[in-house]
Amino acid sequence: MALLADVGEFPFIEAIKKLVQAEAPRRGVRVGIGDDAAALSTTATTLATTDAVVEGVHFLRDWLTPAQLGRRAFRVAVSDIAAMGGKPRYVLAALALPAGYRLADARALVASLIRDAAGVGAALVGGNVSRADKISITITVLGQPSRGALLRRSGARRGDAVYLTGCTGMAAAGVELLKRGVSRGVLVSAYRSPPLHLDLAARLAGSGVVSAAIDVSDGLLQDLQHICRASGVDVQLDESALALAPALARAGLEREPLSYALSGGEDYELLFSVRGGERANSRVESLCSDAGCRLSRIGEVVAASSTPGVRGVSQAAIAEPGYEHFGHKT
Amino acid sequence: MALLADVGEFPFIEAIKKLVQAEAPRRGVRVGIGDDAAALSTTATTLATTDAVVEGVHFLRDWLTPAQLGRRAFRVAVSDIAAMGGKPRYVLAALALPAGYRLADARALVASLIRDAAGVGAALVGGNVSRADKISITITVLGQPSRGALLRRSGARRGDAVYLTGCTGMAAAGVELLKRGVSRGVLVSAYRSPPLHLDLAARLAGSGVVSAAIDVSDGLLQDLQHICRASGVDVQLDESALALAPALARAGLEREPLSYALSGGEDYELLFSVRGGERANSRVESLCSDAGCRLSRIGEVVAASSTPGVRGVSQAAIAEPGYEHFGHKT
Numbered sequence: 272m273a274l275l276a277d278v279g280e281f282p283f284i285e286a287i288k289k290l291v292q293a294e295a296p297r298r299g300v301r302v303g304i305g306d307d308a309a310a311l312s313t314t315a316t317t318l319a320t321t322d323a324v325v326e327g328v329h330f331l332r333d334w335l336t337p338a339q340l341g342r343r344a345f346r347v348a349v350s351d352i353a354a355m356g357g358k359p360r361y362v363l364a365a366l367a368l369p370a371g372y373r374l375a376d377a378r379a380l381v382a383s384l385i386r387d388a389a390g391v392g393a394a395l396v397g398g399n400v401s402r403a404d405k406i407s408i409t410i411t412v413l414g415q416p417s418r419g420a421l422l423r424r425s426g427a428r429r430g431d432a433v434y435l436t437g438c439t440g441m442a443a444a445g446v447e448l449l450k451r452g453v454s455r456g457v458l459v460s461a462y463r464s465p466p467l468h469l470d471l472a473a474r475l476a477g478s479g480v481v482s483a484a485i486d487v488s489d490g491l492l493q494d495l496q497h498i499c500r501a502s503g504v505d506v507q508l509d510e511s512a513l514a515l516a517p518a519l520a521r522a523g524l525e526r527e528p529l530s531y532a533l534s535g536g537e538d539y540e541l542l543f544s545v546r547g548g549e550r551a552n553s554r555v556e557s558l559c560s561d562a563g564c565r566l567s568r569i570g571e572v573v574a575a576s577s578t579p580g581v582r583g584v585s586q587a588a589i590a591e592p593g594y595e596h597f598g599h600k601t
Numbered sequence: 602m603a604l605l606a607d608v609g610e611f612p613f614i615e616a617i618k619k620l621v622q623a624e625a626p627r628r629g630v631r632v633g634i635g636d637d638a639a640a641l642s643t644t645a646t647t648l649a650t651t652d653a654v655v656e657g658v659h660f661l662r663d664w665l666t667p668a669q670l671g672r673r674a675f676r677v678a679v680s681d682i683a684a685m686g687g688k689p690r691y692v693l694a695a696l697a698l699p700a701g702y703r704l705a706d707a708r709a710l711v712a713s714l715i716r717d718a719a720g721v722g723a724a725l726v727g728g729n730v731s732r733a734d735k736i737s738i739t740i741t742v743l744g745q746p747s748r749g750a751l752l753r754r755s756g757a758r759r760g761d762a763v764y765l766t767g768c769t770g771m772a773a774a775g776v777e778l779l780k781r782g783v784s785r786g787v788l789v790s791a792y793r794s795p796p797l798h799l800d801l802a803a804r805l806a807g808s809g810v811v812s813a814a815i816d817v818s819d820g821l822l823q824d825l826q827h828i829c830r831a832s833g834v835d836v837q838l839d840e841s842a843l844a845l846a847p848a849l850a851r852a853g854l855e856r857e858p859l860s861y862a863l864s865g866g867e868d869y870e871l872l873f874s875v876r877g878g879e880r881a882n883s884r885v886e887s888l889c890s891d892a893g894c895r896l897s898r899i900g901e902v903v904a905a906s907s908t909p910g911v912r913g914v915s916q917a918a919i920a921e922p923g924y925e926h927f928g929h930k931t
Contacts, residue, residue, distance in 0.1 A: 301646060305831070306754050307684035307815060308650035308744070313643040316631060320638035321693040321729050321741055328732050354637035363651040365695070365739045399651050399739070402658050409695045409729070409739040411651055414638070424636050485637060501635070 275377060276370035280400050283374060287381050287395070294385050295394035299360060309396040311361050311413065318357040318414040318421075322348035326405040329537075334449045337376040339463050340408070341384035346465040347488070348410035349391065350539040353469045354486035356422040356476025357414040359393040364410055367403035384410075391469050417473035422484035422543065424501035431482050431544040432552050433506055433570040436559065437466060438516040439491045443535025444524055457518045465539035471562040472541060478558060480551035484543035490536040492581055495570075498544065499579035508570040508583045533584065544572055605707060606700035610730050613704060617711050617725070624715050625724035629690060639726035641691050641743065648687040648744040648751075652678035656735040659867075664779045667706040669793050670738070671714035676795040677818070678740035679721065680869040683799045684816035686752040686806025687744040689723040694740055697733035710738075721799050747803035752814035752873065754831035761812050761874040762882050763836055763900040766889065767796060768846040769821045773865025774854055787848045795869035801892040802871060808888060810881035814873035820864040822911055824872055825900075829909035832874075838900040838913045863914065874902060 275283060288304050295303075299312035324344045326332060335343060345362065352359045364384060368377060385395050393412065427433075445462030453459060468486075475481045483502055487494045491513075499506055510529060519528035545551050552568070559566035573582065605613060618634050625633075629642035654674045656662060665673060675692065682689045694714060698707060715725050723742065757763075775792030783789060798816075805811045813832055817824045821843075829836055840859060849858035875881050882898070889896035903912065 302685075302751065302753065307681040308648045308687065308742075310685070310746075310751055311647045311649060312645065313647040315642065317641045317643040317647060317743070318638045319641060319691065319693055319727060319741075319743060321695045321727060321739070323695045323697060323729050323731050323739070325697055325731050325733050327734065351637040355632075355640070357638065361649065363649055363741060365651045365653045367653060367655055367737060397649060397651060399653050401653050401655050403655050403735070403737065404657065405734065407697060407733065407737060409651070409653070411649075411693060411741040412638075413647070413649060413743075416640075421632065421640055423632065 273374040274370065275368055275372050275374055278374055283377055283400060286378050290382050290385050291395050294389050296389055296392060297394065300394055300396055303396050309361070311396060314415045316416055318352055318355055318416065319411065320348060320351035321409060321411045322351065323407055323409040325407040332406065335463060337380040338383035341380035342387045343463060343465060344408040344410050345384045345387050346467060346539065348412050349469065350465065350486040350488065352412050352414040353472040354422065354484050354541065356417060356419060356472050356484065358417045358473060359391055359412050359414040359469065361396045361413040362388050362393050362410060364395060364398035364408065366398065367401045367407045369404060369406065370402050391467060417476055419477035419479060422476050422481055424483055424485050424498050427483035427498055427502035427504050427544040427572050428546060429504065429572050429574055431546045431572040432568055433544050433572065434555060435491065435540060435542050435567050435569045436468060436564050437538070437540040438514045438532065438565065439487055439538040439540055440519055440528065440531030440535040441516050442537040444519055444522060444531050447524055448522060458522055462537060468541050471559060471564055474558050475543065475555060478554055480545050480547045480554055482544045482546040484541060487538040487540045487542050488536060490534040491542065492533050492584060494542055495581050498542065499581060503575055503579055504572045505574045505576040505579060506570050506581050507573045508581050510583065510585055512567055512569045514565060514567045529585070603704040604700065605698055605702050605704055608704055613707055613730060616708050620712050620715050621725050624719050626719055626722060627724065630724055630726055633726050639691070641726060644745045646746055648682055648685055648746065649741065650678060650681035651739060651741045652681065653737055653739040655737040662736065665793060667710040668713035671710035672717045673793060673795060674738040674740050675714045675717045676797060676869065678742050679799065680795065680816040680818065682742050682744040683802040684752065684814050684871065686747060686749060686802050686814065688747045688803060689721055689742050689744040689799065691726045691743040692718050692723050692740060694725060694728035694738065696728065697731045697737045699734060699736065700732050721797060747806055749807035749809060752802070752806050752811055754813055754815050754828050757813035757828055757832035757834050757874040757902050758876060759834065759902050759904055761876045761902040762898055763874050763902065764885060765821065765870060765872050765897050765899045766798060766894050767868070767870040768844045768862065768895065769817055769868040769870055770849055770858065770861030770865040771846050772867040774849055774852060774861050777854055778852060787846070788852055792867060798871050801889060801894055804888050805873065805885060808884055810875050810877045810884055812874045812876040814871060817868040817870045817872050818866065820866040821872065822863050822914060825911050828872065828874065829911060833905055833909055834902045835904045835906040835909060836900050836911050837903045838911050840913065840915055842897050842899045844895060844897045859915070
């Protein structure tokens with residue numbers, strides 16, 4: 272079982288090159304891995320986002336196999352492209368790995384990342400390999416707008432309906448279970464394998480009726496607050512409309528299901544507002560239904576506001592207002 | 602003295618937004634920091650590269666002020682755009698910082714990065730902030746080709762002359778001195794403040810006579826070897842032509858000056874081959890002279906090869922064949 276420290280950086284990079292040759296799409300890649308920088312065919316507008324998963328902060332090593340980790344790192348990053356209604360094309364991966372990490376694990380991690388990206392049409396085109404005490408994977412995704420306008424956070428206006436895909440709170444509950452040593456079940460799976468909403472998001476962008484969008488990474492309330500602030504509006508939340516995963520009630524968790532759904536974080540569901548009345552609402556509802564995706568109408572934009580915020584939140588949720596990386600709860 | 606753990610992630614991101622508004626170029630930035638992804642104006646070809654500096658691997662905390670660290674992180678990454686003959690336009694920064702890091706230091710780090718990037722026409726457009734035990738800064742730079750072709754590693758052919766800017770080995774010697782507690786002098790400065798060769802590299806790309814190029818990050822021999830392999834050639838190195846910084850001989854270092862120059866690493870000088878005989882050589886020599894940049898003609902491509910490599914290397918250097926992140930020397 273060779274360790275990275277045994278074989279060094281360059282054989283690992285050679286292995287990555289071969290995996291890319293075997294599995295990654297080639298369209299648009301003028302210069303890929305192996306030169307100083309990648310040279311990529313791009314359109315007039317390029318979308319770009321960077322996200323990191325850090326051992327000890329976002330995961331512990333025994334929570335995820337290397338393949339699960341590679342896939343999760345990609346999905347967490349590409350979710351931001353989905354939230355803009357874009358199409359991912361290119362991926363750069365900066366891998367910081369302990370010297371004692373097994374080469375086979377490093378390959379499995381990268382192979383999974385390459386395959387998951389290829390599944391949505393994106394190619395690994397570059398990156399960086401560095402030693403570190405703890406694993407961290409920083410993924411940059413470059414994309415382009417799909418048909419239709421970009422989905423911004425700032426476009427929500429009074430009267431718009433607010434929608435949410437999927438069930439939030441499951442990933443956060445999964446983390447709580449993993450901390451207790453539970454390693455199976457739908458909640459743990461929700462954490463391990465975030466959803467990919469790229470096709471749906473592109474269709475939503477193409478519909479012309481989505482006025483604002485964000486992906487739920489910090490927790491539903493926190494991310495809804497981001498839309499409120501960017502748009503300068505208040506949103507009236509209808510807590511009773513939230514889809515609560517039955518597993519949240521069955522798992523013997525520390526808090527009420529609603530609390531996880533409102534402030535869990537790491538969900539990577541889509542949260543968006545729709546303008547155009549019931550006809551527009553029906554349009555997005557059928558787009559989601561066609562995509563086999565659960566959709567809940569969870570609120571309404573009620574007013575422009577100079578102190579934008581979410582109304583109608585019960586006390587239980589206010590105690591846990593979302594994920595903050597430096598441990599501070601505002 | 603507020604710590605990141607006191608103020609949280611979002612106030613730090615707000616501070617970064619303000620710094621960007623004050624100092625970063627705006628051209629081409631359709632959506633900058635504050636939405637899910639940046640939306641950037643791009644040309645038909647986009648160059649992309651990612652590089653990381655990791656505490657305990659690339660630096661110790663007392664080796665660099667936060668401002669020096671921010672600048673160095675940018676320069677290490679943008680060097681790959683220079684090596685392609687490109688022009689940097691956009692920067693994404695993934696910052697992993699300890700909760701006990703001071704907000705003022707985090708701001709100084711980012712301000713310096715923004716300013717250094719702005720100095721070469723590039724704007725910070727996005728990134729990520731995460732907690733971690735140790736500092737790591739992962740920088741993605743997006744650029745575009747300047748006038749002229751891209752400089753690849755693979756174009757060197759028999760008869761081409763091989764050139765090197767500046768004096769290699771100083772940064773590695775600087776690291777050795779920093780480890781001993783020396784914190785001043787030209788060698789330490791060479792490590793702290795890598796050169797920016799973007800304008801020169803763009804002119805070299807525009808000259809049409811540069812057949813291959815790379816930036817020296819792993820050590821001169823290692824990077825020359827990368828050109829040999831990518832081009833399928835042997836290079837005859839003329840060690841006596843290497844410019845040795847006088848400080849290397851005066852600093853009481855562990856090894857001979859030549860050894861640092863050949864295998865030090867972290868230099869970020871440009872190494873390139875030139876095709877077209879003495880007329881072409883004169884052309885690049887005057888380009889460098891006009892840029893105020895030292896240039897040495899250090900060898901020649903002597904043959905196509907199925908076992909590509911560097912010839913004419915003395916024993917002293919072979920003992921230390923360049924930087925490898927997992928501690929393995931090939």
